[in-house]
Amino acid sequence: MNIVVCVKHVPDATADRRFESDNTVDRVGVDGLLSELDEYAVEQALQVKEKREGEEVEVTALTIGPEQAADAVRKALQMGADKGVHVLDDAIAGSDAVATSLVLAEALKKIGTPDLIVCGMASTDGGMSVVPAMLAERLGLPQVTLASVVETQGDQIRVKRDGDTATEVIGATMPVVLSVTDQTGEARYPSFKGIMAAKKKPLETWSLADLGVEAEKVGLSVAWTQVEETTARPPRTAGEVVTDEDGSGAAALAEFLAAKKFI
Amino acid sequence: MSEILVLVDHVDGTVRKTTNELLTIARRLGEPSAVFIGSGEPPADALKKYGAEKVYAVDDAEIRGYLVAPKAEVLQQIAEKTSAGAVLISSSYEGKEIAARLAIKLESGLITDAVDVQAGDAASGGGPVTTQSVFAGNYTVQAKVTQGTPIITVKPNAATPEEAAGAGSVEQFAATVSDAAKAAQIVASQPRTATGRPELTEAAIVVSGGRGTGGNFEPVENLADALGAAVGASRAAVDSGWKPHSFQVGQTGKTVSPQLYVANGISGAIQHRAGMQTSKTIVAVNKDEEAPIFELVDFGVVGDLHTVLPALTEEINKRKG
Ligand SMILES: Cc1cc2nc3c(=O)[nH]c(=O)nc-3n(C[C@H](O)[C@H](O)[C@H](O)COP(=O)(O)OP(=O)(O)OC[C@H]3O[C@@H](n4cnc5c(N)ncnc54)[C@H](O)[C@@H]3O)c2cc1C
Ligand SMILES: Nc1ncnc2c1ncn2[C@@H]1O[C@H](COP(=O)(O)O)[C@@H](O)[C@H]1O
Numbered sequence: 290m291n292i293v294v295c296v297k298h299v300p301d302a303t304a305d306r307r308f309e310s311d312n313t314v315d316r317v318g319v320d321g322l323l324s325e326l327d328e329y330a331v332e333q334a335l336q337v338k339e340k341r342e343g344e345e346v347e348v349t350a351l352t353i354g355p356e357q358a359a360d361a362v363r364k365a366l367q368m369g370a371d372k373g374v375h376v377l378d379d380a381i382a383g384s385d386a387v388a389t390s391l392v393l394a395e396a397l398k399k400i401g402t403p404d405l406i407v408c409g410m411a412s413t414d415g416g417m418s419v420v421p422a423m424l425a426e427r428l429g430l431p432q433v434t435l436a437s438v439v440e441t442q443g444d445q446i447r448v449k450r451d452g453d454t455a456t457e458v459i460g461a462t463m464p465v466v467l468s469v470t471d472q473t474g475e476a477r478y479p480s481f482k483g484i485m486a487a488k489k490k491p492l493e494t495w496s497l498a499d500l501g502v503e504a505e506k507v508g509l510s511v512a513w514t515q516v517e518e519t520t521a522r523p524p525r526t527a528g529e530v531v532t533d534e535d536g537s538g539a540a541a542l543a544e545f546l547a548a549k550k551f552i
Numbered sequence: 553m554s555e556i557l558v559l560v561d562h563v564d565g566t567v568r569k570t571t572n573e574l575l576t577i578a579r580r581l582g583e584p585s586a587v588f589i590g591s592g593e594p595p596a597d598a599l600k601k602y603g604a605e606k607v608y609a610v611d612d613a614e615i616r617g618y619l620v621a622p623k624a625e626v627l628q629q630i631a632e633k634t635s636a637g638a639v640l641i642s643s644s645y646e647g648k649e650i651a652a653r654l655a656i657k658l659e660s661g662l663i664t665d666a667v668d669v670q671a672g673d674a675a676s677g678g679g680p681v682t683t684q685s686v687f688a689g690n691y692t693v694q695a696k697v698t699q700g701t702p703i704i705t706v707k708p709n710a711a712t713p714e715e716a717a718g719a720g721s722v723e724q725f726a727a728t729v730s731d732a733a734k735a736a737q738i739v740a741s742q743p744r745t746a747t748g749r750p751e752l753t754e755a756a757i758v759v760s761g762g763r764g765t766g767g768n769f770e771p772v773e774n775l776a777d778a779l780g781a782a783v784g785a786s787r788a789a790v791d792s793g794w795k796p797h798s799f800q801v802g803q804t805g806k807t808v809s810p811q812l813y814v815a816n817g818i819s820g821a822i823q824h825r826a827g828m829q830t831s832k833t834i835v836a837v838n839k840d841e842e843a844p845i846f847e848l849v850d851f852g853v854v855g856d857l858h859t860v861l862p863a864l865t866e867e868i869n870k871r872k873g
Contacts, residue, residue: 302822306687326804387655387662410804416686417664418645419652422620426653431735432620435645437797447739450619451797453644454563458740459619465736471787471804472797513661513699517681520692525834525848532841533855539863542835543871545851549833551757551779551812552868 290346291403294334295393295424296327296365298358299414306414312516313383313509314414316355323361326409328368328476333439333469334407335369335477340441347371349400353381353392359492366487367479373492374400380497383509386415390423392507395500397428405446408468410435421468431461437472554637555606556582557630559623559650560599561642565590567598569754570642572713574706575602577669579716581680582637587630587725589623591616600720602713608725620646621733624653629727631658636701638680640669643705651705660700667710667809667830672696680704688803688822689829708753709809744798747783752799755782757812758831760801762786762824764817764838764857767794771861772816778868784808784828786818802827816857820845837861 300306300319307315323331331350338346350365352358353376362373376396384392397406406428411418418435425432436448436459446467447460479487497504505511531541546552556578561568571586578584585606588594594609608630615622627650631639639654641647643665655662668683680702684693697703752758759781761772769783776783785795787802801808803823813831818824820836820843828834829848836845841854853860 302688306690308691312693385661386652390656413803414687416803417652418648419655419662419664422649422652423656425621426624426656429732432649433736434619434649453646455741455743457619457738457742459736460739461736513655513659513697514663514695515698516693516695518694520694522685522690522692525850527847528834528850528852530841530846530849530852530854533853533860536859536863538837538853538855538860539867542837542851542853542860542864543867545835546812546868547871549812551833552871 290341290344290405291349291401292334292337292346292405292407293349293351293397293400293403294327294330294365294370294407295420296331296350296352296361297324297409297412298322298352298354298361299324299412302413308519311383311509312519321357321360323364324409324413326411326413326471327361329469329471329473330407330409331365331368331370332476333473334405337405337439337441349374349403351393351396351400352376353389353396355382362492363487364479366490366492367483368477369483372490375492375494376500377494378497378504380504380508383512384507385512385514386417386419386423387513388507388511390420390427392497392500392502393420394424394427395502396495397424399495399500402428402464404463405441406464406466408466410468410470421466425466428466431465433459433461433465434468436467436469439467439469439473554582555585555634557627557634557636557639558584558586558604559627559639559641559647560586560588561644561647562588562590562595565592565595567595569713570708571599572602573708573711574640574642575599575604576711576714577706578640579603580669580671584718585634587627589626594722596720596722600718601715603716603718604720605718607720607722609722610725610727615729615734617738618734619736619738620649621653621736622729623650624657625729625733626727627654628657630725631701638702638704641703641705643707648705651703655703658701658703660703661697662703663695663697664705666704666706669704669706669710685830688826707807707809749776750780750782752782752784752801752806753808755808756810757781757814758784758801758808758810759814759816760784760786760818761789761816762818763788763792765789765794767792768858769794771858771865775814775861775865778865778872786824815845816861818845819843820848
């Protein structure tokens with residue numbers, strides 16, 4: 290069985306994230322890391338492997354991104370993935386989700402369309418939650434997305450999905466595209482042994498030419514959407530903070546809410 | 553004027569408020585056409601009240617029980633047949649996934665989570681201009697679709713629904729759905745139990761509780777009821793099993809943008825802020841004066857929520873009475 294986890298390298302959410310002058314996300318000036326939400330995807334991929342005892346299962350971590358994005362793959366290898374693929378090409382810079390999904394889909398085909406493609410529920414920078422559905426569309430595969438519980442048996446997969454109006458159980462036959470939420474359970478930390486072992490694991494770097502994707506199909510200049518303006522939100526001016534003493538807090542708060550016409 | 557397709561967000565035929573918002577936005581861009589995928593009579597009266605000129609009714613007998621993909625096929629067929637000027641879908645997780653597949657099918661640009669949509673000026677090529685709130689609400693971004701039929705998912709509360717009489721003429725649409733679209737099957741479904749309170753993402757006021765409640769949400773709920781508010785929770789409260797995940801506000805929960813947000817016993821982590829930072833007025837009760845949530849508030853009380861909230865609730869009920 291072949292499993293591929295799609296991992297994204299993102300600017301640290303706790304750092305000062307910002308835009309470049311061309312309105313693309315600053316991916317160099319801000320420290321980056323493996324998107325926290327993709328750690329859950331790596332974890333679930335590894336759990337599927339571990340539960341399939343006696344079966345040969347290989348987990349590949351795949352990323353698209355600039356030079357430093359290889360760190361996201363390395364982290365996945367440290368957690369326990371078997372090998373890594375990094376699609377690196379200057380032409381990709383500034384790609385939107387549509388183009389990202391195109392390159393990912395071609396990379397997945399080159400890997401040899403895996404039985405299970407695991408994604409995070411959203412990237413923590415763009416946060417669109419659309420790449421998994423786009424991959425399913427491009428590859429003609431069923432999507433079992435936003436899973437909070439994952440179970441596989443033979444070629445069957447079943448997941449629990451906390452939908453907008455109902456909690457559902459979704460079933461499909463692999464190969465599928467799976468995306469998992471942070472409700473699936475804590476992701477493991479790389480062990481010392483894992484960190485050492487990762488150094489010897491294969492990590493390939495592919496260009497667009499390796500995938501047979503024309504450079505004219507990706508990147509900022511051909512994106513199907515265009516950002517015209519980015520504006521930093523003016524910092525909220527800190528309001529009044531009072532300390533409660535014998536009910537004074539509630540009274541002051543009631544006054545505030547009344548003045549604002551909420552009561 | 554071109555038709556602007558609005559995918560009707562409904563629960564068993566009852567149209568949700570977000571649909572009225574989408575129809576209101578659609579009128580800025582062209583002629584609103586509602587796409588109703590469901591069973592029975594389409595709710596044409598409710599839709600034409602907010603300006604729907606046409607209602608495409610698609611019987612879902614064959615596609616109920618499958619995830620997302622069939623709805624994208626239906627929308628593709630209607631968009632192609634009508635040469636739609638844009639497609640508007642609510643920014644729920646399902647809505648975003650339908651939009652994602654549709655974008656690939658129509659080879660069109662996609663913008664998700666718009667908090668505002670306006671008609672662009674003709675000089676710059678026309679087409680809708682969207683506003684999004686990104687990086688946990690720290691930036692606003694203005695964007696446009698530059699290829700194909702603009703597909704836009706719109707957040708709740710992005711527009712104030714305005715009534716306008718539309719013709720609301722119903723047209724049955726016979727869509728063909730491929731077998732491939734039926735590959736992911738809904739094996740079981742448990743509808744969310746109604747809370748009797750407003751829907752979290754639609755509510756004008758949200759009162760939330762975090763780890764600081766210690767698991768006792770009663771003061772939070774009583775305050776919510778006095779204010780006619782929805783109840784929310786931090787992930788810490790959800791992870792502790794005090795509230796189901798559907799209550800979670802934040803990066804991996806719901807994004808809310810109410811008139812008033814009241815955070816109780818919530819520290820204000822970046823992931824929580826991502827879901828509430830764009831609220832118009834923010835109030836917090838927290839016993840730690842150093843809690844980062846106080847950096848955001850319009851009004852804050854340093855105190856114990858277990859005493860402050862009941863006193864506040866009593867005061868509100870007294871003023872109301
Ligand atoms: C990938 C990822 C996604 C996440 N997504 C989300 C998300 O969607 N939503 C979310 O909320 N979090 C999310 N988190 C978690 C987030 O980082 C915080 O851990 C979480 O928001 C903390 O919840 P809290 O504020 O309730 O708890 P704490 O941080 O423990 O804060 C509790 C607060 O209650 C106060 N308090 C205690 N007792 C009282 C009392 N009696 N009266 C008044 N105040 C009291 C304390 O002073 C403290 O400030 C995510 C984290 C990650 C890594
Ligand atoms: N550049 C990328 N490289 C690898 N995987 C990605 C990339 N972008 C998105 N993904 C995957 O798609 C998921 C959803 O991303 P998004 O649609 O951008 O929110 C992520 O959690 C990843 O699993």
